[in-house]
Structures are given as C-alpha cells and as structure tokens.
Amino acid sequence: MESLFFNEEHNMLRQSIKEFVQKELVEHNEEWDEAGLVPEWVFRRMGELGYLGLRFPEEYGGGGGDFFTNIVLMEELAFGDCGGVGAAVGIQCDMATPPILAFGTEEQKQRYLVPAIKGEKIACLGITEPGAGSDVASLSTYAEKVPGGWKVNGNKIFITNGYRADFMTLLARTEKNKGYKGMSLFLVDTDTPGYVVSRKLDKVGQRASDTAEIFFEDMILPEDALLGEQGRGFQNIMWELQGERLIVAATCVAGARVVLQKAIDYTKERVQFGRPIIKNQAISHRIADLAARIEAVQSLVYTTAWQLDHGGYPTTEVSAAKLLAAQLMFDVADEGMQFMGGYGYMMEDPMQRMWRDSRILRIAGGTDEIQREIIAMSMGLGV
Ligand SMILES: Cc1cc2nc3c(=O)[nH]c(=O)nc-3n(C[C@H](O)[C@H](O)[C@H](O)COP(=O)(O)OP(=O)(O)OC[C@H]3O[C@@H](n4cnc5c(N)ncnc54)[C@H](O)[C@@H]3O)c2cc1C
Incomplete structure (x- = not known):
C-alpha cells in the first residue's frame, strides 16, 4: 500500500535493512541477550552498510536521508525483535552523535562523527546521574575550568553502550548555582585518565545492550573537548x-x-x-x-x-x-x-x-x- 510518509527510496532501504536484519542479526537474539552485549562487529557491519549514518550529510559519510530513513532502520530492528541492538544503535545514531553534527567544530566532526558513522567508534551519552534522573537540571558532575582545559569530577549512571564505548557525549555543570543555564556539553575519549567504568549493570530487559556506571576522577579534558557553546549544554x-x-x-x-x-x-x-x-x-x-x-x-x-x-x-x-x-x-x-x-x-x-x-x-x-x-x-x- 502507498504511504503518505515513505517513498520508493525508503521502501528500497527498508527491504535491504530487512534482509540484513533477518540474515545477520535475528539468529543471535537469544545469544546476545544472555551475553549482555552486542558484539562490536555489528557496529562495523552496520557502518559498512551505511546504516549508522542514514540521516547525516554525505560529506561526513552519511546517507543524506530524512528523519524517516532512521525510522525505517529502527522499525526493521524492532520487526526483527532485536531490542538490544536497537537500543545500542539508537544511542549511537540518534542520541550521542546528532549534537556533534549540530554544534561540533569541523575537527570534532572528523574525529568523532565520521568514525561513529563508519561503526569504527562506539558512542555513549552521559546525562543521568545517581542524584539527577528526570530532573536533569540538578546534575552535579562538575567540569572546572583549569589552565588549558577542564578538570571533571562526578558520576554517571545507566549509560547505554557505556561499558565499551570509545567516546562519550557528556553533559556536565560548568557553573555552579546557575541551574540548567550552567551546563555544557563535552566530547570525552573513554581512555582519558580518570574516566572509570566502575561496573556493568545487570538489567531486567534489553539485556543485549550494555549499560554502565561511570566515574570521573580528576579527569582532565583539553579546551577543545567543549562541544558547542559553554553554558548552553x-x-x-x-x-x-x-x-x-x-x-x-x-x-x-x-x-x-x-x-x-x-x-x-x-x-x-x-x-x-x-x-x-x-x-x-x-x-x-x-x-x-x-x-x-x-x-x-x-x-x-x-x-x-x-x-x-x-x-x-x-x-x-x-x-x-x-x-x-x-x-x-x-x-x-x-x-x-x-x-x-x-x-x-x-x-x-x-x-x-x-x-x-x-x-x-x-x-x-x-x-x-x-x-x-x-x-x-x-x-x-x-x-
Ligand atoms: C536501561 C536504561 C538505559 C538508559 N540509558 C541512558 C543513557 O544512555 N544515557 C543517559 O544519560 N541516561 C540513560 N538512562 C537513564 C534514563 O533516562 C532515566 O532512568 C530516566 O530519565 C529516569 O530517571 P531515574 O531513573 O533517575 O528516575 P527518577 O527521575 O528518580 O524517577 C523515579 C520515578 O519518579 C517519577 N517522577 C520524577 N519526577 C517526577 C515529577 N516531577 N512528577 C511526577 N513523577 C515524577 C518518575 O517518572 C519515575 O516514575 C537509561 C536508563 C535505563 C534504565
């Protein structure tokens, strides 16, 4: 049946994603649920096929598609009953990386967005804290301005892909007592000294997507780790x-x-x-x-x-x-x-x-x- 929202290109994309999901993913659903991790080859394979950058511009290796191309991807993962893969890929494509395109410098785009689209780097998004869940504006992870960069201390919890991500898009406080106006975004390499994955969390469902708690202990970030304008995170x-x-x-x-x-x-x-x-x-x-x-x-x-x-x-x-x-x-x-x-x-x-x-x-x-x-x-x- 014709659709108001999906054109011929969407339909062809859907068909190819469906074949990929059915041939390469579905058979692993139970195995990955038990293992508590989607293997890294899934990111690389999906990157190779262009599925991790469907709506990013072609100049960064994306497909230049519209929002419905991502809907097609996520629907097909759901049709394949791949909830854990959907969560991992959703963080990668729809949550941790769109801010890099929207607010990042050219260098940040080349360093983080391009490899994320290729599936060569796994991304996570660090917002939630033990003391700040729904009330994001109360978060307390603090990035203090120091000569040449930032010193970060704090703690994030429930971080999808956090157990083995290569970088985090981090929301931290840069000014105390300023509520939501005192926050900024940062791009953080997870091998930075002071970035500590303290534990992999054990969940009821969507077990194939890993979830972690992370600490920042006097973690020093360079100046250019700031993503977008300071105070507008x-x-x-x-x-x-x-x-x-x-x-x-x-x-x-x-x-x-x-x-x-x-x-x-x-x-x-x-x-x-x-x-x-x-x-x-x-x-x-x-x-x-x-x-x-x-x-x-x-x-x-x-x-x-x-x-x-x-x-x-x-x-x-x-x-x-x-x-x-x-x-x-x-x-x-x-x-x-x-x-x-x-x-x-x-x-x-x-x-x-x-x-x-x-x-x-x-x-x-x-x-x-x-x-x-x-x-x-x-x-x-x-x-
Ligand atoms: C599996 C999983 C993956 C996640 N992945 C990520 C991730 O990748 N990155 C990330 O940053 N976060 C992630 N989260 C965090 C998620 O966004 C939070 O769990 C969610 O926002 C709720 O916060 P909380 O768990 O602290 O609950 P709380 O905010 O403590 O809420 C507890 C209960 O109180 C209710 N409540 C709170 N405030 C009000 C109010 N004003 N009025 C009425 N009811 C209220 C809530 O609705 C809820 O029912 C993940 C969480 C889970 C469980």
Missing part, C-alpha cells in the same frame, strides 16, 4: 532529544506489531474447550483494541515525525507519541504473555524476552510521568 541536548523520543516511539509501535502478531498466531493455534482460544470474544476483542491503538499511535508518530522533519518543533506531540507508544508496547507485551498462558512465561519462548524488553520503554528517554508533565505544561497546567 542543557538547551542543546534537550533540543536534540526530541528526535530520540520520537524514534523510541516509532520503535515501540513496530515492536507492538510484532508481539501482537505473535499473540494472534498463538491464539489461533491453541485449542482449549474444543476450539482455538481466539474464538472467544474475551480474547479477540482485546486483540482488536490493541490493533486499533497501534494504528492510532502509528499515525501520531508519523505525523509528528513529518512535522519535525519539516522544520517544526512539536514537543507536545513528541511527548504524546512517546507516552502512548511506550504504554502501548508494554500493554501489548503484557497481554501477549497473558494470551500465551504459562508457555509465554517460559524462558524457552521469545515472548518472555519481548515482555522484559518492553518495560524499559516507559522509563528511558523520559518517563511516562515526565511526558505527562510536558503535555500538562503545554496546556498551561504546570505547577
């Missing part, structure tokens, strides 16, 4: 995170389709009381409700992406899409497991992984509550 990263949230929403909708289809297939096969369980309206109507929600949220995600891609800044719609899509994915996974009874709860069936993987989507990239807060504030209901 918070505004710059928050601007960029709109795209991230929408990509997460697109991933949720695609994931919901996969899980719902799996549930439908199962309920058609499973016979109890002499008939397939889908013949019970108690089940088929719940499937219908979920299918209707998928179509509604899908439309919201695509129309919001179109606005973002055409110079709009639809923060309320982005938050609405993230909120509804993450809840949808979670509900579909939970109902999917319910429809499968005890079989869905067994580790030998992928449903348990889909269920585990779905939970984080309501937390990372801004929690449900924070999305509601943004929507409420846009309605003049903020405190």
